[in-house]
Amino acid sequence: MIDEKYPPGKRKIIKALRTLLEDREFNSVTTSDIAKTAGVTEGLIYKYFANKRDLLYQVLKEHIDQFLFKVEKDLEGSLSSLDKLKAIVHSSVYSYAKHRVFAKMLLIEVRNSPDYFSSDACNLIRLHVKNILGIIETGIKNCEIKETLNPIAIREVLLGAIEQGCISKIIFNRKIDVDKITEDICDIVFNGLSQN
Amino acid sequence: MIDEKYPPGKRKIIKALRTLLEDREFNSVTTSDIAKTAGVTEGLIYKYFANKRDLLYQVLKEHIDQFLFKVEKDLEGSLSSLDKLKAIVHSSVYSYAKHRVFAKMLLIEVRNSPDYFSSDACNLIRLHVKNILGIIETGIKNCEIKETLNPIAIREVLLGAIEQGCISKIIFNRKIDVDKITEDICDIVFNGLSQN
DNA sequence: AAAGGTAAGTGAGTTTTACTTACTAAAAAG
DNA sequence: CTTTTTAGTAAGTAAAACTCACTTACCTTT
CATH class of the missing domain: 1.10.357.10 (Tetracycline Repressor, domain 2)
Structure with a gap:
């Protein structure tokens, strides 16, 4: 179901957002937050997501x-x-x-x-x-x-x-x-x- | 009900947002749009609204x-x-x-x-x-x-x-x-x- | 093993947008 | 007539989303 063939960076980004949403609302989470939490750079987010x-x-x-x-x-x-x-x-x-x-x-x-x-x-x-x-x-x-x-x-x-x-x-x-x-x-x- | 004693600029701003929301969603309406539509400067919005x-x-x-x-x-x-x-x-x-x-x-x-x-x-x-x-x-x-x-x-x-x-x-x-x-x-x- | 191609990832921008602040003009108050 | 308050401006700032040219590393093929 969850495609484990995603590259590690992509997985990390998805997981990071899920974690951040646990105590914050989507609009207050920045792409910079997501990148930091995932341990990747902001640019990578836009490699995998529009x-x-x-x-x-x-x-x-x-x-x-x-x-x-x-x-x-x-x-x-x-x-x-x-x-x-x-x-x-x-x-x-x-x-x-x-x-x-x-x-x-x-x-x-x-x-x-x-x-x-x-x-x-x-x-x-x-x-x-x-x-x-x-x-x-x-x-x-x-x-x-x-x-x-x-x-x-x-x-x-x-x-x-x-x-x-x-x-x-x-x-x-x-x-x-x-x-x-x-x-x-x-x-x-x-x-x-x-x-x- | 509607306080007509509002200064004209404030009325214009409120009306502008209402107009803009007729065909667009709130997040896509910028403060600059609102100001332009109202015919006032962006700064004035923040005079009247937090x-x-x-x-x-x-x-x-x-x-x-x-x-x-x-x-x-x-x-x-x-x-x-x-x-x-x-x-x-x-x-x-x-x-x-x-x-x-x-x-x-x-x-x-x-x-x-x-x-x-x-x-x-x-x-x-x-x-x-x-x-x-x-x-x-x-x-x-x-x-x-x-x-x-x-x-x-x-x-x-x-x-x-x-x-x-x-x-x-x-x-x-x-x-x-x-x-x-x-x-x-x-x-x-x-x-x-x-x-x- | 060398070359070439491709996928993964980087990091330094740019642009946009919400918001700030220092100022002016005019009207009200004293 | 001076002072104060109100309505409004203009220029600027900071932060955020998004872009893009580049590197690194790995895989494949000769």
């Missing part, structure tokens, strides 16, 4: 690769579509909780640059998101999910809930209770909040 | 002021808590649809700078969000909303759904069907997606 953001996206892509691999595994046991959706919610929240750097990148840093949306990282996410839509559509065919609902809207509610449930904890470095957030989201979205 | 982001937050604050004023009005007719929540969803989506610059700032630009969270703009949002929680809690007391659910989680699902429902349309400049998105979100979140 620019600073391109480097970010490649770091992100590696994480997403691993994330999607794990999601796939987590889905194996699930039979019903609702179980699958719940497993995705759990995996996502878990991943945000465990890999805060990855979470910050995906939920915060990435959006405000149009070129993200043509990056490999974004294309991987698109695949994942298409997959979720497939599960929802299967759920509708199975009569697990109301056929009156718009599948895309369902997906957006779920993904939005996951993001919103994690983002403030990510930003303010607070604990994320994965199981509780998962239960809360699924309780609400699966059964609704209305009493009657 | 830095470039501070300017952004003040522009944002003006929009939020107006937004919250409108939300308040939209809530007047609603009797039940669920109606109120639906009105908030509608107002929010409407506002994102109509004021795309505001939407971009709030959904995209703002997060990735820690100092936003101590800005006036953010404090206004906090008030609004606290208000939503109040409505949910009233709904639980009224037995409109299930008392087994976590009110904060409900709010997060709703807000997340709104964001997610709008953000891709904002980014890719696609049409936002306010009524449809509102219906979709409320259908799902109020009654759940599960068939049984």
Whole structure:
């Protein structure tokens, strides 16, 4: 998955950025910081990456690769579509909780640059998101999910809930209770909040 | 609301940024661009604003002021808590649809700078969000909303759904069907997606 | 083993951009 | 009429992203 055939300098640069992002936000990390941390010169960064953001996206892509691999595994046991959706919610929240750097990148840093949306990282996410839509559509065919609902809207509610449930904890470095957030989201979205 | 007693230079600067953000993202707008568009010198920006982001937050604050004023009005007719929540969803989506610059700032630009969270703009949002929680809690007391659910989680699902429902349309400049998105979100979140 | 080619890496620039500061002109205040 | 405050300018600085001409080292082929 992670291409170990990268030259050592390139590996060092990727690792350096990942390390730096652990306690600092992307915009405050300078190329000079990255080079120093990696033990290479600034020029080398531009040998391997088109620019600073391109480097970010490649770091992100590696994480997403691993994330999607794990999601796939987590889905194996699930039979019903609702179980699958719940497993995705759990995996996502878990991943945000465990890999805060990855979470910050995906939920915060990435959006405000149009070129993200043509990056490999974004294309991987698109695949994942298409997959979720497939599960929802299967759920509708199975009569697990109301056929009156718009599948895309369902997906957006779920993904939005996951993001919103994690983002403030990510930003303010607070604990994320994965199981509780998962239960809360699924309780609400699966059964609704209305009493009657 | 908008303090017309601002000196003309300051007004011009605020207006210039708002104009520039209509087709460009904040990070790609330079202080030199802002100054040129406003017809003042760069130095003047720093007379009135601590830095470039501070300017952004003040522009944002003006929009939020107006937004919250409108939300308040939209809530007047609603009797039940669920109606109120639906009105908030509608107002929010409407506002994102109509004021795309505001939407971009709030959904995209703002997060990735820690100092936003101590800005006036953010404090206004906090008030609004606290208000939503109040409505949910009233709904639980009224037995409109299930008392087994976590009110904060409900709010997060709703807000997340709104964001997610709008953000891709904002980014890719696609049409936002306010009524449809509102219906979709409320259908799902109020009654759940599960068939049984 | 010598030559040539290529990949990895360097380091000294350049340019751009956010921000500073010392100044001026004019209006308000005393 | 003088002083002070306010609105605004112009030139400059520092830091950051990015460039480019160059070196070193290794691999391949004759």
